Each structure stands twice: as C-alpha cells, then as structure tokens.
Amino acid sequence: MASTPEKPATLSWTPPTPRSRVGITLETYILDGMMGSPAATGTFTSVLNTLSLGAKLITAHVRRAGLANLLGLTGQTNIQGEQVAKLDEEANEILLTVFGSRHHCAAVATEEMEQIVAFPKHDKGKYLVVFDPLDGSSNIDCNASIGTIFGVLRKAGDQAATEGDFFQKGRDLVAAGYVLYGSSTMLVITTGKSGVHGFTYDPTVGEFLLSHENIRTPQKGNTYSINEGNASRWTDDVTRWNQWIKGEDKESGRPYGQRYIGTLVADAHRTLLKGGVFAYPADKKSPTGKLRLLYEANPFAFILEAAGGKASTGRERILDIQPTALHQRVPLVLGSYEDVDAYEQFMRGER
Ligand code: AHM
Numbered sequence: 142m143a144s145t146p147e148k149p150a151t152l153s154w155t156p157p158t159p160r161s162r163v164g165i166t167l168e169t170y171i172l173d174g175m176m177g178s179p180a181a182t183g184t185f186t187s188v189l190n191t192l193s194l195g196a197k198l199i200t201a202h203v204r205r206a207g208l209a210n211l212l213g214l215t216g217q218t219n220i221q222g223e224q225v226a227k228l229d230e231e232a233n234e235i236l237l238t239v240f241g242s243r244h245h246c247a248a249v250a251t252e253e254m255e256q257i258v259a260f261p262k263h264d265k266g267k268y269l270v271v272f273d274p275l276d277g278s279s280n281i282d283c284n285a286s287i288g289t290i291f292g293v294l295r296k297a298g299d300q301a302a303t304e305g306d307f308f309q310k311g312r313d314l315v316a317a318g319y320v321l322y323g324s325s326t327m328l329v330i331t332t333g334k335s336g337v338h339g340f341t342y343d344p345t346v347g348e349f350l351l352s353h354e355n356i357r358t359p360q361k362g363n364t365y366s367i368n369e370g371n372a373s374r375w376t377d378d379v380t381r382w383n384q385w386i387k388g389e390d391k392e393s394g395r396p397y398g399q400r401y402i403g404t405l406v407a408d409a410h411r412t413l414l415k416g417g418v419f420a421y422p423a424d425k426k427s428p429t430g431k432l433r434l435l436y437e438a439n440p441f442a443f444i445l446e447a448a449g450g451k452a453s454t455g456r457e458r459i460l461d462i463q464p465t466a467l468h469q470r471v472p473l474v475l476g477s478y479e480d481v482d483a484y485e486q487f488m489r490g491e492r
C-alpha cells in the first residue's frame with residue numbers, strides 16, 4: 142500500500158529580494174518605521190498617509206483631465222501673477238481638503254494662495270505642510286509630465302499657526318518629497334537620514350508600491366538642464382559655466398547632453414536618478430531666481446542631499462537660507478555633488 146507523504150508541520154517563507162518587494166506599500170513602509178525617523182510617531186505617520194491620499198486623488202484627476210474638462214485655464218491669476226490652470230486649482234483644493242480633515246496638520250502654505258491656511262480646531266497639530274500642488278502647469282495641456290512637491294515642518298506650541306511658523310530653514314524639514322505624474326505616477330520621499338525612497342503607483346490596486354529603495358545620486362553625471370532660451374538674460378558667470386559644460390573635453394566627459402522638460406519635478410527627478418545638474422539661475426528678468434524657496438527649492442534640496450547630491454543657489458547652500466517671505470524666490474542649482482560643485486566654482490570666479 143502506498144504511504145501518504147507526511148505534511149510538514151510548518152511552511153517556510155523567505156522574504157523576497159529587494160527587486161521583488163512588490164508587497165511593500167507606502168503605508169506599510171511608513172508604518173513599519175523602516176524610514177528610521179525618530180519623529181515617526183503616530184501623528185507623523187498620519188501626515189505622510191494624508192499626503193499619500195492626496196497624491197492618489199490628484200493622480201486620478203490628472204489621468205482623467207482630458208476627458209473631464211480639466212484642461213485649460215480658470216481665467217484667474219495667482220498671487221505670483223501666473224495664470225491658474227484648472228488642474229492647479231483642483232490639486233490645491235484636494236490637498237486643502239485632505240489636510241483640513243485631519244487633526245495633525247495645524248496649517249499649510251501653498252503656491253496657489255497668498256497667505257497660509259490655518260485649520261480651525263487643529264491648533265494643537267504638531268505639523269505644518271508646504272506644497273506646490275501642481276508643478277509644471279505650462280505642461281498640463283500638452284500631456285507632458287507634471288508633479289506635486291511637499292515639505293513637512295514641525296510646529297511648536299499649541300497656539301494658532303502663524304506665517305512666521307513657516308519661516309524655518311530647509312535643513313529643519315522633517316520630511317520632503319514629490320509626486321511625479323509621468324508615464325507612471327511615482328512618489329519619492331525622505332525624512333533625511335533615512336535615505337530617499339521611491340514608490341510607483343499601481344492603479345489596479347490603488348497603492349504606491351516600493352520600486353526604488355534607497356536612491357543615490359551619482360557623484361557626477363553627463364547631462365545639464367537649464368532653460369537655454371534665457372541665455373541673453375544670464376549673468377556672465379552663468380554664461381561661462383554654460384559654455385564650459387558644452388565644451389569638448391574627453392577627460393571630464395564634456396560636452397554634457399542637454400535635457401529640459403520645464404517641470405521642476407520631472408527635471409529634478411531625472412537628475413536625482415541619473416545625475417548631472419539642473420539650474421534655474423537668477424537672471425535679468427528674475428533677479429532673485431524663479432523658483433520658490435519654501436515649497437520648491439527646499440524640498441528638492443533636502444531630497445538631493447539625502448541622496449548624496451548637492452543643492453545651492455550657486456553661492457550658498459539652499460538648506461541654510463533663512464526664509465523671510467512665504468513665496469520667496471531663489472536661484473536653484475541641484476544634482477550630482479561634483480557637477481554642482483563645478484557650477485559653484487564658476488559663480489565664485491575660480492574658473
Ligand atoms: P509652476 O510651479 O507655476 O508650474 O512654475 C515652476 C516651473 C518649474 O516646474 C520649472 O522648473 C520652471 O517653472 C520652468 O520655468 P521656465 O518655463 O521659465 O523654463
């Protein structure tokens with residue numbers, strides 16, 4: 142008589158290798174404390190989960206924009222004097238709604254509104270959030286990549302939040318990240334020392350899944366990213382750097398190739414992954430630069446530094462700047478450590 146094979150008492154399971162960690166969602170990652178942040182209390186986790194919810198809701202709108210009459214302009218201009226696109230407004234409303242309905246965030250500052258928005262009854266909330274709800278507005282109508290940028294700051298005390306509470310240096314951010322609505326939607330986040338991690342959205346299950354663990358920016362790249370149409374407005378030092386980076390020199394890998402999308406999230410994301418340098422310098426038209434310190438430059442500087450790269454105005458570290466206004470602009474140069482270093486040498490007149 143054939144004997145029945147004995148069933149093992151336990152089944153063994155080996156955790157998947159990093160490349161196949163398909164079961165790790167953003168929520169799990171945050172909850173497990175794998176980001177190793179000492180600030181990862183329940184409320185901090187809740188802020189990050191709220192951001193994730195906001196990103197899912199915005200991605201749903203972005204993906205349907207052409208069908209849901211969400212392309213085009215609202216006819217309004219924002220406080221920066223820029224035309225407001227319908228998706229700008231939608232994305233802003235979504236983030237105000239998700240943060241306004243949780244108690245952990247006392248107030249937010251957004252590119253779309255002149256003043257901060259403090260949430261009544263959330264005075265005891267321990268966090269402040271800054272965001273550019275929809276970056277790259279000029280790219281919406283042509284189906285090119287757009288994004289959302291965010292930063293999380295701590296709030297001291299139990300009193301109602303004021304604008305001054307937001308004037309913290311970028312190095313004091315407790316978390317920063319962005320969402321890129323590209324060929325897929327990706328959320329990249331860091332709490333600083335915990336490293337930079339990327340999650341790709343799977344629309345079939347409605348989750349952000351870990352796809353890029355511990356992103357490191359190459360020490361040196363081979364592309365530069367700048368709006369070359371502004372060349373006639375540049376200062377001499379920027380012009381000299383630009384000519385140098387396009388010059389022929391086999392040893393240093395020049396000329397660099399040029400890549401420019403015109404959406405900071407997309408240009409900085411490519412630079413983060415592949416290395417090289419992105420620059421939006423001050424020029425004759427924008428004497429203090431175009432990009433905004435609180436919700437564009439600081440989050441990206443925080444991310445690039447956490448990934449081993451560098452971010453500066455060309456003359457000083459972005460994360461050391463003391464903000465004095467909510468919508469303050471700064472020149473921004475970010476990317477591979479060596480490439481940003483070379484740019485700074487031109488600004489100091491050393492090259
Ligand atoms: P936005 O936040 O209103 O979309 O503007 C910021 C954008 C950045 O995404 C991008 O880096 C820059 O403006 C592009 O500016 P330009 O069109 O002058 O090259």
Ligand code: MG
Nearest residue numbers: 273276277437
């Ligand atoms: Mg922007």
